[in-house]
Amino acid sequence: MFATYGYAVELFAYLCRMYGLNPLADGVIISHSEGYRKGIASNHGDVEHIWKRFGLSMGQFRKDIRAAMDGSETGSGSGGNGGSGAGVSGLTGIMGKAAATAEQMREYVKRKNPDAAQSVLDMVPLYLSEGEAEGVRGDVAFAQSCLETGNFMFSGSAVTLEQNNFAGMGVTQNGRKGLSFDTAQLGIRCQIQHLKAYACTEALVNENIDPRFKYVVRGCAPYVEWLGIRENPQGKGWAAGAGYGEKILSILKEITGEAGSAGSGSVPGNPVEPMSGYVKVFYKGRDGVDVRTAPCMGDNVDRVVYEGIYTVTGISLDKRWYRLKSGLFITADAEYVMFMERLPGKSSYLVRVDIPDLNIRKGPGTDFARTGLFTGAGVFTVVEEADGKGAGKWGLLKSYKRERDGWISLDFVTRL
Structure with missing residues (x-):
């Protein structure tokens, strides 16, 4: 129950960020029963009739959404994820307070790049101060810079130290030099602002110096894991490389000392x-x-x-x-x-089935068992797509959404 509650909190926080909504405002998030009392819904008791058994309420739900938007843990979580700052479903918010200290960040650079320029070590606190000004995790921005610059060695990087561009901003294709800034502080500020554009829909605190801010779909990547285009549910993101967000988090864990804290990650003979x-x-x-x-x-x-x-x-x-x-x-x-390979998309759509015997399977693939039922000819709602054996794509039928055990091959349907 609490895991489901946590996913709901995260989803609603994501939607509120995307559309600039305040979950605590009247009428923004209401239950079915609250809708009935407002005269806009039928007479049902959900969700309170379930939640009250677990000590939950709509009031707490709205507060937890607000907390998730602010980068805090919700009351339904089962402990955090240490310095990574992971939320209730394991995803790591970009907005919030940094977990790493300036000293930890400096020590990381010294370990990875003993020849790092003194100017690099001197500018580390700017990530935290600029991040705090906009509500962005400065340690996430720093870890991203380590990834983009090869720990400030700039080997194979599209930018140089002299450009004060530590996140490859403006390098939209091979051969592009990218943006340049007069000072390291301005370069870091631009990076922080660009991260904020992806993470939420809130206005900037400082004057906008990011020339590419306007091109970002605001709030499309509230989590570090979603900064990679391949992993983003909307196909948006900062970079196209696979596992981009996870690479940033891997660096962040090394910075905070979390890497390997849950075990060595292997056993003899089974690396x-x-x-x-x-x-x-x-x-x-x-x-x-x-x-x-x-x-x-x-x-x-x-x-x-x-x-x-x-x-x-x-x-x-x-x-x-x-x-x-x-x-x-x-x-x-x-x-x-x-x-x-990526998180499932959330948008639903209608499909038409013209054959009478399209199998419904328990999972997305012919390696999942048949349910013994067929769709029959007609129009159906698909709520999620997934890759799987035996078809180009598989679709989850709306009537099976609760248990996620009713999938059809989309090779045999026409999208309406």
């Missing part, structure tokens, strides 16, 4: 290889799915999960275990989980 994506737990058994401290069976169960989508950072050599962002491991067995 872990890097992998980017997401895993959806769909197993509905009462015993749930074990999350383990190592990629093997044994007395190593850390927790049990029953639902949710988790970020994958690696896979064991035997291909039987996914390493999660937390450093823990979950089975790769398709009977319990489904791997996704």
